[in-house]
Amino acid sequence: MKKHNFYAGPSILPAYTIEKTIEGIKDFAGMGLSVLEISHRSKQFVAVVDQAVALFKELLSIPEGYSVLFLGGGASMQFCMVPYNLLATKATYLNTGEWSKKAIKEAKLFGEVDIVASSEDKNFNYIPRGYTIPTDADYFHITSNNTIFGTQIHEDPVSPVPLIADMSSDIFSRPIDVSKYAIIYGGAQKNLAPSGVAFVIIKNDILGKVDRMIPTMLKYETHISKESMFNTPPVLPIFSALQTLQWLKDQGGVAEIEKINIKKSNLLYDEIERNSLFKPTIPAKEDRSRMNVCFVMNEGFEHLEKPFNDFATEKGMVGIKGHRSVGGFRASLYNALPYASVEALVAVMQEFEKMNK
Numbered sequence: 001m002k003k004h005n006f007y008a009g010p011s012i013l014p015a016y017t018i019e020k021t022i023e024g025i026k027d028f029a030g031m032g033l034s035v036l037e038i039s040h041r042s043k044q045f046v047a048v049v050d051q052a053v054a055l056f057k058e059l060l061s062i063p064e065g066y067s068v069l070f071l072g073g074g075a076s077m078q079f080c081m082v083p084y085n086l087l088a089t090k091a092t093y094l095n096t097g098e099w100s101k102k103a104i105k106e107a108k109l110f111g112e113v114d115i116v117a118s119s120e121d122k123n124f125n126y127i128p129r130g131y132t133i134p135t136d137a138d139y140f141h142i143t144s145n146n147t148i149f150g151t152q153i154h155e156d157p158v159s160p161v162p163l164i165a166d167m168s169s170d171i172f173s174r175p176i177d178v179s180k181y182a183i184i185y186g187g188a189q190k191n192l193a194p195s196g197v198a199f200v201i202i203k204n205d206i207l208g209k210v211d212r213m214i215p216t217m218l219k220y221e222t223h224i225s226k227e228s229m230f231n232t233p234p235v236l237p238i239f240s241a242l243q244t245l246q247w248l249k250d251q252g253g254v255a256e257i258e259k260i261n262i263k264k265s266n267l268l269y270d271e272i273e274r275n276s277l278f279k280p281t282i283p284a285k286e287d288r289s290r291m292n293v294c295f296v297m298n299e300g301f302e303h304l305e306k307p308f309n310d311f312a313t314e315k316g317m318v319g320i321k322g323h324r325s326v327g328g329f330r331a332s333l334y335n336a337l338p339y340a341s342v343e344a345l346v347a348v349m350q351e352f353e354k355m356n357k
């Protein structure tokens, strides 16, 4: 039976990426060798990194003065690298979920941390608004898409201090104005590549403002000056990322993929609202994530949670069980998830409603 992959991460990749990765594992760039067994300094692999950087710049319209890095350690390593490199006295964070909290915890190791606003009072089911960002902070950090709770900041915020965003789970899902950000980072395993690599888009002139000693590997300058080749980078995930970037370009880029993402998420949210058995966990439409759609059983139908999970699993829906801190269900609709998979999930929800009337 056809499986529909709604996993939150690692998650669905384009079939193109999987096929091209298999090809590269067997024979890379006509070398007669696998991409797994060649020098990362070979001209063929250096070309992979160069092309991936060029496609990042092209697809996201990254202006002059920014570098694109591919680093190990995942997004979680960036939780510490950001304050290590940038927090001189005080940083400000917007607390919108588990990943924000993890980033805040690391920042506290390096200086004062001011939480400008938090949605923790309502189990992170909204995006705070109307807060003031102190102008004496070294930077302001946001999590643009909250993978666990299913909220998303749809507009690029305006910040009087350098703006830093964890975009692990919505990078390349929509156009963004990179010039508004000092750093955009994320783990690749949600919308780009297999796990093992983090991307960092960094404005070069924000560095050099802290006095502390920074270990070589944790210093952005090290990786900028060596173009992600200071040490052996995660070769295979970078190779796969390049395939996804090429696929994305073939789809018409981020403006086109955003249109499809809007259609996919509207289809599912509309069904959640219509279907008497379910309700969304995020009340405000403008705060709902287009990548991670969270929903629970409606009042009176709580006992049907496990039966629905079993029924959906039988029908080929994979990975829709909600995160333990929210419960219910979460369907992740990343770029590579076909519209037809959302239609299939909606059909399963409708069938289940008929069976339980």
Ligand SMILES: *Cc1c(COP(=O)(O)O)cnc(C)c1O
Pocket: 009, 073, 074, 075, 076, 077, 099, 143, 145, 146, 147, 166, 167, 168, 169, 186, 187, 188, 190, 198
């Ligand atoms: C998955 C995720 C992370 C963690 O990424 P790792 O690469 O596993 O460290 C951080 N932030 C967000 C928003 C995520 O979705």
